[in-house]
Amino acid sequence: MNLSFAIPLSAPDVNFRLLLPELILSVTGVVVMLVDAFTGRSQRRATATLSLAGLAATAWATLWLWPSAQGADTRAWGGMIVLDPMRLSFTLVFLIVAALTVLISAIWVEWEGLPAGEFHTLLLFATVGMMLMASGNDLVMIFLGLEILSIATYVMAGFRKNDLRSNESSLKYFILGSFSSAFLLYGIALVYGATAHEVSAQPQASGALAQHVILAGTTNISAIAERVNDGLYPPLLFAGAAMLMIGFGFKIASAPFHVWTPDVYEGAPTPVTAFMAAGPKAAGFAAFMRVFLLAFPFVAASGQMRSTGAQLHDAWLGALWILAVLTMTVGNVVALVQTNVKRMLAYSSIAHAGYALVGFVAAGAADSAHQTDAVAAVVFYLLAYAVMNLGAFAVVTLIARSGDRRTDIEDYRGIGFDSPALSLTLSLFLLSLLGVPLTAGFMGKVMVFSQALGEGYKWLVVIGVLNTAISVYYYLGLIVVMFFRERTTEWRAPRIPTTLAVVLVLTVAGVIYLGLFPGRVINAFRAVQPIAVSSLR
């Protein structure tokens, strides 16, 4: 068997401008790492400031790229990196999550005497991974981004080395995460095989005699979309898509692939939990949506009743519908019986993945004109969720104290009037998570549900609203515990440090702003009106 032939090499279209946000953040990560290595233990402030500066510079680069994301075909690096509104809006969400996590973790790092530089480096690299997941237009690129993200997060989950719960969390996350990555990788391999075409390859200069015909598939998302109808092995395509769905389903913590979530979220240090619930979930959605919406779209074939593309589209849309219903229901119902706040918020994060999946289903069913709207609604939902979730976890971090000691719902008993600032902000975030009008959570739900209604998914929306009704019980339950129960043990109101105060102010402002004036943000995400974009710059 002679394997010494290759597809002709083409020069990669190098375009650093398109990769600018990722490049800036990677360089910042390396610099933070070096600062950490070359200064003593007094670098806590330095690395945090440096990370925030890097994140700000990256955000600037993202906004600078925004106008060029419209219209024209903007791909580079051999079609591996794409520039479109979906990527940029997701990137902004990741940057906001990372910046807030740096601020939340400042107090925690100080309490526990942790090596802050390491933590910030890992956080920045995880963010780079998330951004690559959103910008990759190739399954391989998306997988690489996912691994960059995952490996950093595994370490972060086990950052409290002396705590058994943290170790357990890290190990569980690592094992199950690797398992899901394997599913994803197998899916990629199957899709590659299914999209095989005959390619005539140039024989290498010496050795081979004649021109060979070899089979070559593709991992490029746009190329897969072109080949879904005439791949050589359609059944493999279905199997590959199913594997991909399982892999991404793990990452966004959707039922029935959610079992790792509560244990990992409970055991991980609270700021890391906040990050994991908001960032990697959004990154999972970014990759999930890009792969399924753009690689497996509805493609009708001429002369055929049911093309492979159409069948595949039907199949994954149906599976996604079930996934959305299961995720919402399991998340909300199990959250009812939790006694630990972090576990409760973990199940709530599962439920929220379900609501976001409703918007994803709508995006899958929509024609290309409405698809951008539905995608923008999902990104908006994830942004709203990130803001309120990080706010809630900021309060949980402060109340838990060092070592995450007070995370039971019992620990919140009657603190309402002793620490009004903390309990009122936490109540606001809980109401927003519930979806009370005038908050970000409400606007997000309205957007995804209206998109689903627009595509005719009545029952999905009905189930979603019923689930919201279920969630009233546990969100309001915590508020009741805080304000209307007598405290039996001693309570010393914690002093709110500056960084955490900044986080609380920002997240409260975000929740209210997104709840009252969502128009500007959603228009920028939709990127159909350049006026909104230019005003945002």
Added chain:
Amino acid sequence: MLSALLLQAGMSLTTARTPAGVGGPVSGYWPVMVFFAVAVVFPVLPVVLGRFVRPNLYGEAKMRPYECGIDPTTEAHDRFTVRFYIVAMLFLVFDVETIFLLPWAIIFMGDDFSFTKFALLEMFFFIGILVVGYYYAWRKGALEWA
């Protein structure tokens, strides 16, 4: 010997079915499948056979953990240094570097030298990042044995 034989058999099977060399999705994997079957049977068979053949005699001495014939003195759950692990990780980093360098050395000239300059610079960046990682490990004391 056996594997070579199986490979032969598999290959002949494949070529017999698809003379063009462009097989269906499964037929090309015949050798792999045969290997898989052998790999499953090979370890399982002795264990199963052993159950029926061996004598079953249990005594206190036999149930003790085996430690080179000497009576065990400590628990099996002992702590050992993790330095080996760090060294293994460092080795892995540089091993992976070599894995990347090798295909790069083969293709970096391309067909027409069109991206040689880029590939050359890029590899220096790659090595630079690795050096940063090495420096980090060094500064953090990962290379100090004591």
